[in-house]
Amino acid sequence: MVRRGNIFGRLPFAAMLSLVLILGLIPAVLLGNLFIQQSLTDVKFAQQEKSGLDYLRPVWRIYMHQQAGTVTAADIAALKKAGLQYDRQFDTSDESRRLVELLEENPENDASASIEATETLMEEIGDHSHLVLDPDLDTYYLMDIVLLRSRGVMDALAERGTDDVPDNTARRDILRAVLSLKESVKRATEGNLDGSVGRSPLKAQSQQLATAARTYLNHPSRTTAEAFAKENDQLWSVTAHEMNRLLDVRITKLQDRLRFNLGVSGTVLLVVLVLAFLVIRALSGSLNRISHRVARLSEGDYASPVPGTDLHNDVGIIARALEDFVSLTNERQTLEATLLREREQSRVELEATITRVNAENRTLLDKVVEQQKESRANERRALTSLAADLEAHVSVLVSAARDAATRLDQSVNAMTDETATTQHQAEAAALAARQIRDTVDGVAVSIVAISTQLKALREQSEEGRTMADSTIESVDRATARIADFEEAADRVEAMQMLIANVANQTNLLALNASIEAARVGEAGKGFMVVADEVKSLAQSTRKATQDIADQMAGMRHAHAAVVAAFQSIFDAIRHLSLASRSISHGIDEQTDRITVVEQAIHAASGTVSGLCDSIAQADHSAADASRASRQIAADVGGVVDQLATLDQTFATFTRGMKEAQSVDSIAA
Template identity: 30%
Template sequence: MTSRTTRNGEPRSPGLFDVFTNRRIGTKVAIGFVLVQVLMVVLAVLNYSSFEHVRQAFVALDQRVQVVGIVRDVDRGFTAFRRFVREYSLTGDEALISEAESRQNALRQSIAQGLKEIHDPSRLAKMREISQAFDAYTTSFADVFRMRRDQSKLIREVLDPTGQQARLKLEQLQAAITANDGGETTSLLVAEAVKQLLLLRLDVNKVLGRHDQAAADAAEKALADLKTAMSALKTAIGSSAGRKQIGEIEVDIKNYANAYQKASRVAHEIEVLVNGTMPKAATAIAGDAANIKQSGIADQQKIAKDTEALLGDTKSQILIITAGVLVVGMLLAWLIGRAISRPIVQMSGAMKELAGGNLNVEVVGSGRLDEIGLMACTVEVFKNNALEVIRLREEQEEAERRSAAQHKAEMQQLADEFEGAVGEIIQTVTSASTELEASAGTLTTTADRSQELATSVAAASEQASANVQSVASATEEMASSISEISRQVQTSARIAGEAVDQARKTNDRIGHLADAANRIGDVVELINTIAGQTNLLALNATIEAARAGDAGRGFAVVAQEVKALAEQTAKATGEISQQISGMQAATQDSVGAIREIGGTIERMSEIASTIASAVEEQGAATQEISRNVQQAAQGTQQVSSNICDVQRGATETGSASSQVLAAAQSLSRDSNRLKDEVTRFVETVRAA
C-alpha cells in the first residue's frame, strides 16, 4: 500500500508523520541516532573551532608579550649603555669601554631579535627606526671614543710636559735672577709669570676635566696675562742669555697654548656629540620603544577582551546547542517509541481478541509500510481467513443437512482433516503472535532505554562543556612560569635588601670622607696661617736686613726667598682650600643621592614583595584550573560510556526487529497453507 484509509474506507493523503511512520524500524532508530550524532558533531566542531581561536589568541598574546619584553630590554639596556657612554665622555676612564661594548653587543642582539619577532608593519617600522638610531648613536660613540683618546694623548704627550717644562724653566730663570741680583722688579715679573702659568694650567685642567666655561674664560685671561708678563720680562732682562731663555719659554708657552686650543676644540666636538647629536638619537630610540610598548600592551588588552568575548559566545552557543540536542533527543525518543510501541500494543490487543474468537475487532496499521504494517496485513489475512473458515463451516453444515446421512462419514472425515490442518495453522499463528508480542515488548524497552541514554549523553556533554571553559585560560607552562617568576621576585627582593645595606654602608663611608675633608681643611687653614706668619717674618727680616746695610744683603736675599715661598704656599693652600670645598660639596651631594638611592631600593624591595604575593595567588589559580581539567576528563569518560550503552541498545533493537520480521514471515507462510487447505476443502466439498 502507498496510502492509508480512514475509518470510512476513504483514502487519506500521507503526511509528514506518515512518511516517518512508514519507514522501517531500523531506519527510524538510525535516523534518531544520526540526528543526535550530527548535533554532537556540530557541538564538537564548535568546541574545536572555539578552542582553536582561543589557542590562536594565546599565541598572539604570547607574541605581543615577547615583543613588549624585547622592547623593554632594549629600552633598559640602552639607558644603561647611554650612562656608560656619558661617564666615559666625561672621565675618559678606559675601564668603562669594555662594559659599554658589552652593553652595545647585547643591545644589538636584542634589536635583531625584535626585528625577527615583530610582524606588525607599524611596529616593525618603529623597530627599524630604533636600529637606525642605534647605529647612528654607536657611530657617534665611536667618534667620541676616538676623539677622547686623541685628546688624552695630546694632554699626556704635549700639554702636560710642555706646561711642566715651562714652569721649570721659569723657576730656573727666577733662581738665576736671584743669584745674579737681577733686581726686585725682575724677580717680581718672573714670579708673576710663574703665577699666571700656574693659573693657566689650573684653568686648563678645569676646562678639559669639567667643561667649565668660566674656567675657559679664566684660562684665556691667564694666557693673556702670561704673555704680558713675558713681554715685560723680556724688556726687563738685558742679557742675551736671559733673552734666549725667555724665548725658549715663550715657545713652550705657545706650544702649550696651541695644544690647549686643539684639546679644547676636541672637547667641544665631544660635547656637541654627547649633548647634541647623541641625545637626539637617544630620544628617538626612547620614543619609538615607548610607542612599540604601548601598541603591544594595547594589543594584549584587545586580545584578552576579544578572547573573553569569544569564550562567552562559545559558552552561550554550547548551552543552546546542548539544550537543542537534549530536546531533539527527547523528541526523537518519544516519536520513535510512540511509532513502535503504540501500534504494537494495539496489534497485540487485536490479536488477543482474534484469538478469543472476536472476529469483528479492527486491525490497525494495515496501511503502514514498515514491519508493523506487514504484521498488520498478516493479522488482517488471518482475520479474513478465520471469517472465511466460519463461512465455509456454515456452508458445510448447510450441505450436510442437504446431503443427508450418506455423506456424513465422508464429511466427518473431511471435517476432522480440516480441523487438524487448521488447528495446526492456528497454533502456529498463535505462536507467531506471541513472538511478535515479545519482540514488540523488547522494542518498547529498547526505545525507552534509548531515550534515557540520550538524556544522559546530553547531561554528560553539558557537564564536559562547562568544565572545559576553565581549561581555556590555563596551561601547564603557566604553573612553571609562575614558579620561576616567584623565585626571581624573591631573588630581586633579597638583592634589593643587600643594595639597601650597601647604600647605607656607602653613606657611612662618605660621611667619614666628609669628616676627613673637614680635617684636611683645618690642616690647610693651619698651613695658610703658618704661611702668613712666615711672610710676616720674611718681611721683618727684609726690613732688618735693609737696616743692616751691606752686612745684611745676604740675609735680605734669603728673606726674599722665604717671602716668595710663603706667598706661593699661601696661593697653593688657597687653591687646595677651594678644591676641598668643592670636594665637601660633592660629598654632601653624594650623601643625599645615596640616601635617595637607598629609599628607592627600599621601595623596590616592597614592590618585589607585593609581586611575590600576587604570584602566589596566581599559583593558587593554576591549581584550581588543574582541578577543573580533571572534572572535564571525568565528564568526557561518562559521555563515552553512555555512547557505548546507546550502541548496545541499538543492537538490541535490531535483533528484536529481526525476530519480528521472522515471525511475520512464518505467519505469512502459515496463512498460505491455511488458504491452500481451505481451497482443497472447498474443492472436496464441491466434488462431493
C-alpha cells in the first residue's frame, strides 16, 4: 500500500522513468552550457587580442616616427580614430588623450615625454587586450616580439646618443636586444604546430634585421641607423601580420569546434531522447501487463498465464518470478489439502496410542508401589544396622578424644611453665645486648670523628699538591720565556755584529772619500765635509754597538743567574710536590683502613641492633606462647565439655531413630 505522503508512489512508472531521464539530462545540459560559455569566452579572448593588435598598429607607427622625429598629422588622426574605436574597450582613454595632447603640442615629437607616453599606451593596450596573457604557444612569442622585443631594439638604438656612433655600452645593448628578438623568432617558429610561421617571411626578415644591425655596428652612421630602424619596423609589421593571421585561425577553429560540438551534442541528445522514449514505452507496457495479471491473481485467478516471461531483461525476470510465485501458490494449496488429510489420520492414531499408554502406565504404577514398599523395609533394616555400628564407633571416638584432651591439658601446663622461663631469659639477654649496642655506637662516633679529621687533612694535602703542581707549571712557562729571551739576545748580538760591520765599512768608505777629496783639492772641500760627517757617524755607530755588546754581556750574566735561581726553585717545588704526594698517599691508606673499621663497626652495630630486635621479638613470642598455652588449656576444657554433650546428644539421636523405626514398622 502506497503511503499518502510518498509523492513518487502515486506517479506512473513511465512518469518516473521520464523524471529520471530529465534529471540525468540536467547535468549534461549544464555541462554543455558550460562548454558553450567557455568556447565563447575563448573566442572573445582571441577577438580582444586581435582588437588590441589593430590598436597597436597606429601606435607603433607613431612610435617609429617619434624615433625618427617625423610624426605627421595623418599619424595623429589615425591614433584618434583608433582611440575612438578601442579606448572604451581597453580603458585607455587617459593614456590616449595624453599622448595626443603631447603630439599636437610638438608635432616633431623629439621630446622624451611623448615617447614615454607612447610606451605607456602600448603597455596598457597589451595588458587590457590580454595580449600579455596569451595562452597559445603559437602566438605567445609573436606577442613578445610585438610588445617587447622590437621596442627593446628601438630603445637600445635610441641610447646611442646625439651622434650616430654608439659607445661600447650601446653596442652591447643593441646586440643583446637583437639576439633576444631572434630568440623569440626562433621560439615562435618552433612553437608553431602547423609550420605556417616557419614558411612566412618572419625568419628571413629577422636575418635581414641582424644583417642591418651588423652593418650599423661596423659602419655607424645616420643612414645605417635609419636602415636598421626600417628593418625593425618591417619585422614588427610581418610579426603583427602573422599574429593577426594566427588569431583569425584560432577564432575560426574555436567557432568551428563550437559548431561541431553543438551539432554532435544535439544529435546525441536527440538519439538519447528517442531511445529513452522507446525504452520507457517498452518497460511501461510490459509492467502494465504484469500489473493487470497481479490484479487478477489477487482475485484468485491462478490459471491464467503470466505475460512477459519470454523477455530477457529485468521485466522478464519479474514476470518469471511472478510465474514461479503462481506455481508455488498452486503447490501450496495442494500441500495444504494433503496436510489436512494426514493431520486427521494422525489424530486418530494418536488417540489410540494414548489409550494404550494409559493402560500400560497403570500396570507400571502398581509395580512401582510394590517396589517402594520393599525398598522401605530394606532401608529400615539398613538404618537399624548403621545406627548400632555408629553408636559403637562414636562411643569409642568420644572416649579416645577425652583421653587425648586430658593429655593435651597436661602438655599445655608444662609448655606454659617453660614459656615463662624462656621469657625471663630473653629479658636478661635483651638488657645485655642493649649495653653492647651502646658501647659499639660510642666507638662508631669516635671512628667517624677520626675519619672526618683525616679527610680534612687529605683535602689540605691535595690543595698543597695542587699549588705545587701549579707552581711547577708557572716555573716551566717562565723557563720557556727565559729561553725566548736567550734566542732574542742571540738575534740582538747578530744584529750588533752586523751593525759593527756596517760601521767599519762606513768608516773605510769615509776614509776613502776623504782621501779622494784631498786629492781633488778646492773642488772637493764640500765632499770632504760630508766625508767627515759620515766618518763621525760611523764612529758613533761603532761606539753604540760596543755599548750594546756590553749591555748584552751583562744581560747574559743576569740571565744565567735567573736560570740558576729558577732551577733551584723548580727542584724545591718538585721535592715539595713529591712529599705532598707521599703524605696524601699515606692519608689515603689510613682513611681506607679507618673506613673499613668504620664499616665493620657499623655492621657490628647493625648486628647487635638486630640481635636486640630478635631477643625482643623472642620475648614477645614467649609472652604470646604463654598466652596461647593458657588459651589452649581453656579450649581443651571446652572440648571435654563438648565431648560429653556430644555423647549425650548421640544417645538421644539413637533412641529417637529406634523409636521411629518401630513406629514405621507398625505402620507398614
